Amino acid sequence: MSEPRYGIWIPVYGNCGAMNHPLEPRDASYSRAKNLIRLAERCGFTTTLIAQHIINPRNQELDQLETWTAAAALAEATSSIEIIAAVKPLLFHPAVLAKMALGIDAISSGRFAINLVSAWFRPEMEKPGINFLSHDERYRYSNEWIRVVKALWSGEKVNFQGDYFQINDLKLSPAPIAKPHPRVYVGGESEPAHELAAKEAHTFFLNGRPIEVIRETIAQVTQKARYRSQPLGFAMSAFVIARPTDQEAEAEYQNLRAMVLAQDDRSELLKGVDSEVVMFKNMAKYPGVGSNGGTAAGLVGSYETVAHRIAEFTKIGVGTFMLQFQPFASEMERFSTEIIPRVQALTVENEAIASLKK
Template sequence: MTHPLRFGIWALVHGPRAAHQDPEEPYDASWERNRDLVLRAEELGYESTLVAQHTINPHQEDLDQLEAWSAAAALAALTSRIEIITAIKPYLYHPVVLAKMALGIENISRGRFAINLVNAWNRPELERAGIGFAEHDERYAYGREWISVVSRLLQGERLTHKGRYFDVQDYVLRPKDLYRERPRIYVGGESGPARALVADHGDVWFVNGQPLADVASLIHDVASRPRDGAPPLRFGLSAFVIARPTAAEAEAAHERLLRLAERDAPMKAIQKENTDPKVVMMQTMQKSARVGSNGGTAAGLVGSYEEVAGRIVDFHAAGIELFTLQFQPFEAEMKRFAEEVIPRVRQRQRDHGLSVADSDRRVG
């Protein structure tokens, strides 16, 4: 079963997603910018926002970096409808502490909070804190036990657990979730251990932007894995969108961002040096020229309004439920997408007799 199609945005927790030297998108990772961006996204009808977690800027250490979990709590209080997905690297928080924080934000938001489990790729973030940066598969083993503890505590279970990494004795959190069984768990990562982890413990798998055929292959692999009685896994896709009235205009805008992104070469060299080479996301992102993080324009959402709408419908048919989108300049292009592309997507769905999400509404 394919769930209703939803649209979300990446919060700008560490500045522009495509190019850092764009005169149309000055660097701004402030709380005020992110607050206003998410509130505007909610007004425009977007259903979700992803708040990535980094304690230090992953691109350049002297650049600002929004703190994800305090920002998520504030967003939960200020918004009324949008889902707030906040990333977490397990090594940074004990699972008992993190579960308590997650339940608090879930209650503040009245049932609109979600966790995005990521197992870290930025070496200095952990090494310089004295935590250490474990080998790739070891990080996933740690994350697997970590999320199993968090998930059970989120459900209100009185937990006794003794494993390789954690020893939790007769622990229970109150109040438990007042709105549902527990907050939704999103999982990122495309390696073998990541796929096994999401099949066993996730609700939604975040796939990095890449061509439709590759995404369909990934979905087929993970969807076919046993779930031990859990509901079928759902799927999200990260993508950078460049939509214009014509394909030629979109490609011109794409070329502009590609040229600007070339100026970020020193920053990208730092990022590459700090990244675990076993991280599949980084391997995928090297396959073709693109702008945006987490695959960016590799998903192919560059073209006319009609072309982009058609590609989104194709991704949805392959199993993608949630599109978590990036733009630049963000506010203007986010509005353009809401006004020009989303209505075309909804119309295509109606033309094919498909159900449209209940949250579909007029653009404000």
């Protein structure tokens, strides 16, 4: 068991998991994102994810941080943390996106990655007049799109004739600093998402789920990726509530859950969701706090409980934890102080046990 990486979701919507916590500002500004990512860097976090929407899916009147301009600025404002920018292929021609990514790769000295998201919120495509393809066709489009992007990242002259894109004698320079190219993360709960990740991803993003569900999903996607030359990595989203005791953590969970139930009006969001998106079909099955599975991963409990659960997820193949907190800054610092050292100790202990068994 190796020690996992830890990352944070930048609060691009201005809040986290539909809450409006009294100690947390509703602030989607770049300034807040910069302050949080710099704090995360100081706290030992090694990666961050910036989700992408052009309008706020929960309420189109609210602010929404723009992903790619923020990613470029955050690359300049930081020194060590990996910056992952989500991208929806329907919003960018692959040649344009490939060149933009190479620019941020250079600004960050090779710390940049992309999270390929095939889209689920209809209004941000339909309102500007972008054709919103059917669910499975979006994945076929994304598959061809990322092949073009990777080819252009190679530094070679590209000729590509596909169903959606035709590239003629195009070469992008300079070549990427990250080798062989920026990492590609892919997530999703549908069969097409698993197939795309198995073929094209460096790391597969899992939504927070109970450990038995995560174990099964890792096994399924690993089987699809069995012919790859390089193994597929796994990352998982989770919302953390850690306290000195399990009882205190449960009380805070109930407090946050009550905020969600009191304030969360998903009517606008759900009206815009593609009904074929599996993640939203599973929302009722895994209720809780936070987005992308949130507390369904079970990282709620005493410091010892949370550390042991992270260690258990690590044993089954989760190498990166992309985390949410509320209030964000203070709870992130608590995680750094109380949880990361405990997981480090468990890692050393488990490695020693494994060594004795050899």
